[in-house]
């Protein structure tokens with residue numbers, strides 16, 4: 001069955017909306033499996049699965065002013081052009097006091113969006129991968145370089161990466177040398193999510209935060225439909241706990257790396273759930 005081709009309950013006009021949701025169906029830099037460009041439409045379809053009332057927050061999603069802008073025209077762009085388009089589009093939204101909510105696409109969509117924000121913000125990245133390479137396959141905008149490109153724009157101390165469990169030796173050592181704050185999934189498992197959330201809150205204290213949520217941070221048992229699956233990940237409730245803990249500081253977010261050809265629907269529905277959770281919790285703060 002086909003549901004409307006916009007995100008569920010995103011029925012506000014552009015002018016009236018506080019949140020602008022947009023798809024970035026871009027997939028040129030994926031290194032393993034392909035199909036992340038199909039994610040925006042699949043996540044939108046999956047979003048119609050949910051009830052309008054969220055019992056956790058007491059919010060009725062119909063009351064949140066969200067506009068679904070549709071997809072950006074990115075298919076023919078190279079990765080540098082994508083960066084520029086993401087930056088320019090987000091700049092336009094920020095000038096109009098809109099909160100951007102992006103659905104990728106592969107992770108290469110994020111640095112352009114982040115570059116539109118002032119350079120005193122923080123970025124919280126939930127990702128199985130460190131993504132701290134200076135370049136990958138001769139491309140500095142590759143999805144394996146996301147955190148490195150973000151660190152070109154904001155101070156490295158304003159970046160936190162949670163849930164990783166994959167890096168190459170060189171990028172790992174370099175990240176440590178440069179003082180990147182990260183907590184891997186093994187450490188989260190040992191110390192407990194709440195402890196790690198507290199440490200991350202200390203690191204990002206007082207900062208406005210952009211959240212980039214790579215679905216592969218979640219264990220492939222829950223989210224198999226992703227381009228570079230990595231076992232031993234977080235569970236969905238841990239991700240919800242992170243979003244909840246940082247929601248008072250959030251100023252935008254994206255969901256990336258959902259890969260529908262490798263999904264039986266559960267990854268798209270989980271991605272839609274995370275977006276709804278972000279919308280609900282950010283709105284709760286705004287409204288308060």
Ligand SMILES: [Mn+2]
Pocket residue numbers: 127128129214216217228257
């Ligand atoms: Mn990743």
